[in-house]
Each structure stands twice: as C-alpha cells, then as structure tokens.
Amino acid sequence: MSTTQPGPVRMTRQRVAVADALQGVDEFRSAQQLHEVLRSRGDAVGLATVYRTLQALVDGGDVDVLRTDDGESLYRWCVRREHHHHLVCRECGRTVEIDGPTVEAWAAMVGTEHGFSEIVHTVELWGTCRDCRGA
Amino acid sequence: MSTTQPGPVRMTRQRVAVADALQGVDEFRSAQQLHEVLRSRGDAVGLATVYRTLQALVDGGDVDVLRTDDGESLYRWCVRREHHHHLVCRECGRTVEIDGPTVEAWAAMVGTEHGFSEIVHTVELWGTCRDCRGA
DNA sequence: GTTTGTGCAAATATTTTGCACTTGA
C-alpha cells in the first residue's frame, strides 16, 4: 500500500488572495461571497479555485466551516485553532468565538452513557447582533 | 393584509405511507431512503411528494430534521414534541433523544452576553453505536 | 364538482470534477 505523497504547496496569487479575503474579517463568508469580493477587488479568482482553496484551508485547520439551515457552507479564519464554538449573526455573519467547557463534558458523558463511541458534537449559536437588530 | 387560509388537509395514501415509514423506526432517514423503502415495499410514492410530505410534517412539529456534514437532510418522527437534542449513530442513524438543561441556559446566556438577540442553538451529538462498532 | 394533492420532468443551487493550459519553484 502506498500513501499519496503530500507534495509541495505552491504559493500562488489565488491562494494569497483567498486567504487575504478571509483574514482580518470576523464574519463567516460563503465561497460565492468571497469569489465576488475578490472579483470586485480586481483580484479575480475562479470559483472552483475558491472552493478548492477553502477546502485546503479547512483541512489544514486554518479555517472553520459551518452550514446554514439551507445548506450553504460558510467559512471563517478563526483566531483560535483549538476546538471552540461560534455565536453567529444570522444577518451579517459576524461571529464571536466561544467555548463551553460544560458542554464538552456533557456531550462526552451522554454519548458513552448510551454506548456510543467516537462522540463528536456540533454546537452552534445563531442570533441577531446589535447592529443588525435595527435594520 | 390577508393570511393564506390553512385549508383542509387530505388524508391520501401517500401521506399515510410516508408517515408510516417513519413511525416505529427510531432512526433518522433521508428522503431518498424513505422513497426507496416505500418503493420496495410496493407502496411507491413520488420523490417530490416524499419531500413535500416531510416538509409538512416538519412544519407541523411531528418530525425533526437535521443535516449531515455533507448536506443531506435526515428526518425522524420523534417521541417528544418538546425541544430536545439527538445522539445519532453516524453509521445507521439510530437515535437517542436527549435533553441538556445546562446547555439551554448556557446558550441563552452566552448569546445575550454578547448583545445578540433571538438566540437559537443547534446541538447534535454524533457517534458510533454499539451494534455498528463491530462492523 | 371543486380544490387539494400527486407525478414527472425541468429548474435551482451549491459544490465537485475532467481536462487543457499556466505557472511557481
């Protein structure tokens, strides 16, 4: 059996552009939004490349993903790489990174209590932020 | 302003079939799976109708939905109609209904603490159940 | 007999992939 060799990762204009569009923004953004932002910024990147780059960033642990109720994936370059959750504004995507020590323990306990192994939990909080409330 | 009148709900063979395929099963099932089950059971129902019926059941509060990591919706006729969460087997869909009183309070608190309103939280636990572990 | 419901096919929407062409190292 042979494992696929990692292979060097090239620093391309597109990858820099996508990473740059995510960094410094504290909102979750969809691939389509990022694609549009880059286009209007005059630094166009193919949509497929945006998706491919985002996936790589997620795999590398630099970016977090979550899915909206209607199945769209949203991406965000989170400050902390450790496990955490999000409080996301349903209007603008603004996000606050949070952690819930109690929740972690509870999830693990409930899981094993029922004979389940390899427990993974998804905890996301959605709300309307102060700024969007007025709108 | 006029609200759309509810209109009577007709009890059709299809609706009975879909409801029946979900009741008595303690697993989350996809629309496609249900469609197939009904077909092989000799009680075929159009896929579009399966989707429409499931949506109606969800709206009526009889059925719970959740989305897998790869964006597929899973449906389950839950025992309790009140708010609760799920511990789902990622292999077979078997589910245990759970509640986390602590989580509820925590979610609400964290939300308002950051100035967000209309907080909604999604908490789902995924694991591998005892029976699927052997496989 | 109406009006609601169904089936099918076509339309949506998001994301993925094949392939010829570019480009970074």
Next chain:
DNA sequence: TCAAGTGCAAAATATTTGCACAAAC
C-alpha cells in the same frame, strides 16, 4: 523543466417547482 495549480465548462447532488392529471371530500 515539470509537477502543481488554475479556469472553464460540464457533471454531480439534493431539493424545489410548474403544470397537467388524479383523487379526496
């Protein structure tokens, strides 16, 4: 150089919708 990356268009997925026909009540 030349493997890795990109763009575009086509494919794949899951779900929704328009419309003619069927069937509850």
